Amino acid sequence: MEALALERKAEQQRELKERIMQLKKERNAIILAHYYQRDEIQEVADFRGDSFLLAQKAASTDAEVIVFCGVHFMGESAKILAPNKTVLIPDERAGCPMADMVNVDGLRALKKQHPNAKVVAYINTSADVKSETDICCTSANAIKVIESVDAEEIIWVPDKNLGDYVSKFTDKKMIIWEGYCNTHDMLTVKDVEEMKALHPNAQFVVHPECRPEVVKLGDFVGSTTAIIKYCKESDCQEFIVGTEDGTGYQLRLDSPNKTFHFATKYLVCPNMKVNNLKKVVKCLETNSPQIYVPQDVADKARASLERMLQVK
Numbered sequence: 001m002e003a004l005a006l007e008r009k010a011e012q013q014r015e016l017k018e019r020i021m022q023l024k025k026e027r028n029a030i031i032l033a034h035y036y037q038r039d040e041i042q043e044v045a046d047f048r049g050d051s052f053l054l055a056q057k058a059a060s061t062d063a064e065v066i067v068f069c070g071v072h073f074m075g076e077s078a079k080i081l082a083p084n085k086t087v088l089i090p091d092e093r094a095g096c097p098m099a100d101m102v103n104v105d106g107l108r109a110l111k112k113q114h115p116n117a118k119v120v121a122y123i124n125t126s127a128d129v130k131s132e133t134d135i136c137c138t139s140a141n142a143i144k145v146i147e148s149v150d151a152e153e154i155i156w157v158p159d160k161n162l163g164d165y166v167s168k169f170t171d172k173k174m175i176i177w178e179g180y181c182n183t184h185d186m187l188t189v190k191d192v193e194e195m196k197a198l199h200p201n202a203q204f205v206v207h208p209e210c211r212p213e214v215v216k217l218g219d220f221v222g223s224t225t226a227i228i229k230y231c232k233e234s235d236c237q238e239f240i241v242g243t244e245d246g247t248g249y250q251l252r253l254d255s256p257n258k259t260f261h262f263a264t265k266y267l268v269c270p271n272m273k274v275n276n277l278k279k280v281v282k283c284l285e286t287n288s289p290q291i292y293v294p295q296d297v298a299d300k301a302r303a304s305l306e307r308m309l310q311v312k
Contacts, residue, residue: 013040016277020044023284029065029088031280032057034074035224036246036272041069044280048250050224051077051123052138056309058082067283068291069275071096075291076127080298081305087291090279094271096124101179102158104128110155114175117153120145121304124181125158127293130301133157136308139208140223143169148311161185165208165215183269184209187242191264192217195240199261205230206242206263214242231255244269 021044023029032054033045042048047057051074058066058078065086068075071094079087102125111119111132121133122142130136137145143166146154154172156163158179167174187210196204205227206218215221220230224247231239232254241247242263251260283289293301 013277016281017044019281020277020284023281027065027284027287028063029067029284030057030061030063031067031069032078034070034246034272035228035250036244036269037069037275038246038273039249040277041275041280042246042249044277045069050138050140052140052223053225054078055081055123055138055305058085058087059309061085065284065287067280069280070094071099071269071271072291073099073124073126076293076301077123077130077305079291079293080127080130080302083298083302086287088283088287089289089291090276090283091274092289094274096271098158098179098181099124099126099129102129102177104132107132107155107157110175110177114153114155116151117155117173117175118149118151119155119157120149121157122159122162123305123308127297127301129157130304131297133301133304134307135311136304137311138223138308140225141308141311142166144311145308146170146172159209161211161215162208164212165221181209183244183267184242185211186266187211187214187263189213189217192240192242195261195263199238199240201236202238202240202259202261203234203236204240204242204263207244210242218242227251228254231258231260241267243267244272246272 030046033041033048055077059081067088068078075089118134121136123136123138155175157177160176163176203219205220228250238259240261245262245267
């Protein structure tokens with residue numbers, strides 16, 4: 001019975017993938033998938049990447065329709081950078097708790113307290129917050145962005161862990177918002193030490209959204225893309241991974257002969273996992289749900305995203 005059920009499921013997946021390919025052609029659509037998506041979503045994506053790479057792809061694509069398999073703020077960024085495109089998100093409930101931890105009123109109040117400071121916002125923020133921001137960044141380019149800003153004081157929103165990490169690489173005064181990623185912040189020193197005891201030959205690679213005391217234990221610290229690249233190029237054959245477990249798809253694809261252990265079974269972002277193939281088919285068939293960003297907000301937010309894309 002179990003074998004039959006698995007066979008039926010595999011057949012359903014095949015049918016859904018074929019339907020997606022057909023709909024993509026009909027709609028002149030591309031699928032962008034974040035590295036934290038389910039394997040089945042990453043398999044059908046035209047581009048897989050972190051927030052930064054996907055923002056670049058959205059800005060440069062010739063497709064008329066972008067299906068953004070990620071969370072809501074990513075779809076907004078795509079719409080801001082490609083205002084004439086239709087941007088679809090398979091499930092509107094895919095939010096980001098960290099992005100929700102910073103609001104426009106709070107940020108405006110902080111700007112009044114520090115009138116000489118420039119605002120650097122992690123891309124993991126709403127369009128409204130981006131519209132109050134001087135420049136955006138991702139974990140891949142945060143240090144370069146901070147150094148590119150013509151100010152000695154930086155208001156940093158919303159991730160305190162990434163802010164703490166970045167602050168070690170600059171002499172600028174960092175005024176750090178108290179937000180965090182629920183998933184990365186869950187990883188503890190105890191989790192890592194237990195995994196290191198189980199796998200003494202493994203290197204620990206960690207995302208700077210984790211707590212500072214966890215990041216300190218890393219053999220390599222970097223963005224999702226940087227972690228994937230490091231593991232691919234490293235001579236080490238075994239890794240303990242301190243970032244969201246969807247990254248395993250690309251890690252295994254790039255390095256099939258290497259072994260990857262996630263530092264805890266709780267490194268799962270529930271919002272990233274709400275998308276599935278059925279929802280991708282439905283959004284392409286119905287041309288909904290669409291992402292909308294009010295034009296005045298989009299124009300201001302676009303300036304902060306475009307400045308980020310210009311930082312080399």
